Amino acid sequence: MAFLLCHLQDLDLPAKVPGTWPDWGELARTVRFSFVPEVRRQALQLGLDALNAFQHELLALKT
Secondary structure (H helix, E strand, C coil): CCHHHHHHHHHCCCCCCCCCCCCCHHHHHHHHHHHHHHHHHHHHHHHHHHHHHHHHHHHHHCC
């Protein structure tokens, strides 16, 4: 996935001299820092959703 995201990020950059290659390490860092917070947020949200579902089931058993 990171391989594809780096290439897509490269397409968003201004045109370079034909025949030159981008700095893939720099692109990978840019992609990682732009997507990692969203991935962490989604993981936390999934955890919270699981806890809420568990709590809801516990409350349903008490009634």
